[in-house]
Amino acid sequence: MNMIQALNSALDVTMDRDPDVVSFGEDAGYFGGVFRVTANLQKKYGLDRSFDAPINEAAIVAMAIGMAAKGLKPVAEIQFADYIFPGLDQIVSELSRIRYRTAGQFTVPVTIRTPCGGGIRGGQTHSMSPEAFFTQIPGVQVVMPSNPYDAKGLLISAIESPDPVIFFEPKRLYNGPFEGHSGGALASWGKHPKGEVPEGHFTVPIGKAEVVREGKDVTIVAYGTLVLVAQAAAERAGVDAEVIDLKTLVPYDIETIARSVNKSGRCIVAQEAPRTSGFAAELAAQLQEECFYALEAPIQRVTGWDTPYPHAHEWSYFPGPERFINAMHAVLEA
């Protein structure tokens, strides 16, 4: 399966098992979503379980909150992560805090799915990686898979979670793996081991990272599209790098990444988002607390620039393999 099919399968499996699961969003009903993630769900499960929503992200999130308070398990699609901001108040002040401010009398287990990230010539309004904003909101979990297998398993975990999840889908990976080069033919998930996705129900746990490439000399912590870019960069540079796919940003798996950094003594943290106050900064701060005496070099960040996401110069913005290779040299030579 590609990632779109895997996500669609996750929705299909959960809707089939639990009549309380409903899916909605802009163009997400009859048409099945602009990226086709919700394709055929309306046909299979009916209008009241997979439906189109008005173009109002705040109302979409609020509707999901109300439905969840009633006992449903809503999965709301925000068409692009760049469009999530009109819904931010409902996420920050409401969704995340209902369990807390009602002392558990009400809970709102909502999943918000949203395609994020660059590499698709989307310009500034279709390329953002706004995940760090959501890691500042106590009460929500933040997830970003990097392949079809994890996408399905994590989405099922998200829908079944008793707490809200912001589920970021790196859209550059929807149709195939991506190694960070702008040109060349599109790769296919068909030949990738993580493109093998079981048809039925399975879960990938929220809060667990995975070592996707073992190595001794440097640890690269990444999530989403950059997991694949980091792996490819390590191959190309011939560096014995350990690459960790974080998968969950909140709550992130400190144990797995600290274990690796304590072993390698060198670390690169990566994100597509602008550098300042990004999630990589949180990882770097926590890792220096955990691993300071094992570190042989300052932790390096590979990130987007502190600019809006450009259109024509996309490949000068996107943190591609060269930036990873430079960072690897920097930490190894330090």
Add this chain to the structure above:
Amino acid sequence: MAQDAPRFHVPAPHVRPGDTPDFSHFELQPAGEAKRPDTSVPGMETRDLALGLIGVLDHNHQAVGEWDPKLQPDVLREGLRHMVLTRVYDDRMLKLQRQGKMSFYMKSTGEEAVAVAGAMGLGKDEMVFPSYRQQGILFARGRDIVDMMCHCISNSRDNLKGRQLPVHYTWAEGNFFSISGNLATQFPQAVGYALGCRYKGDGQIAASWIGEGSTAEGDFHGALVLASTYKAPVILNVVNNQWAISTFHGIASGEAPTFAAKGLGYGLASLRVDGNDFLAVYAATQWAAERARKGHGATVIETFTYRADAHSTSDDPSGYRPKGENEKWPLGDPIARLKNHLIGLGEWDEDRHAALEKELNELVIASYKEAERYGTLHDGPLSPVESIFEDVYAEQDWRLRRQRQDLGV
């Protein structure tokens, strides 16, 4: 610039501090005049009701017209009791706040009918998403007063573990959702909840309340779009108490003739109701609830009332409106009007009213004494400190466990 060029327009109220209170510019349809259509009426056909004013109690305190819900005297006395209790409670809590017993308080003086008649017209089984000035719903639904006070003084028995400002109640058992301090957020949530009810097919409906100032929020628009699109079984109440803290209603309404009229743009049934008329609020709520239950969709109800006291204990209205304005409110006081109606029916008298006030005053004083036994915000005991790390998620992750250790609890 030409002298007759249009100027930047900022609306202002007719009167300000130092002026004589004046409501003569309000056009108020007399009680009994409004027609009561069938609850299946198309939303757009409620135009006259959105622009007029549904009233039942006339100047002689008699129930008149098609909207008279024809309630039994027992029901009227029950409503009166809840409203008097609401006022007595508010007055006592204000005093206690002034004595430093709680951090903050918000009264609902003058708006007791909005909450009490709304709650009674709706029934106890329906879900409510109130704003912070509908404590009358809790009294109408029979919530324990000691519990309410324990929340307001954030003590060890606060059912919200001290996490919310006073008056931001939650009472799941009484179908009372959590009150947010962020305005209007509950409006589209109520629609979502109502749609969940329809999805589950259990017949429950939902109602929400926001202030007229909050209709300027995007969430008001979002709620009405959702309610209209999905024909949600929900009642969307706009409590027009004329004042959003210091800002008069005109800053939110603009050129719109009424707040109810805003509902018409969405094709929703829209009613404007005398919010100080217990019978009118009851009848309008009953009408909207029947409409929702029968699948005819949502109703917007503007309850036209007056915030007779300050916005909160952090507000002083003498800085922005004339003193004594509340006494000049053309629609009177909701408690006095229902009381006089009952007296006119021969079902109540001044002695019984005085006895009721005395009884409820004593109840509130005794309740506070009991509540204080469970602690106060200043002197404790409070909920355990470690509870600040609970209920963030269903389970604590490593970050919260470590942070709890860092705090040493």
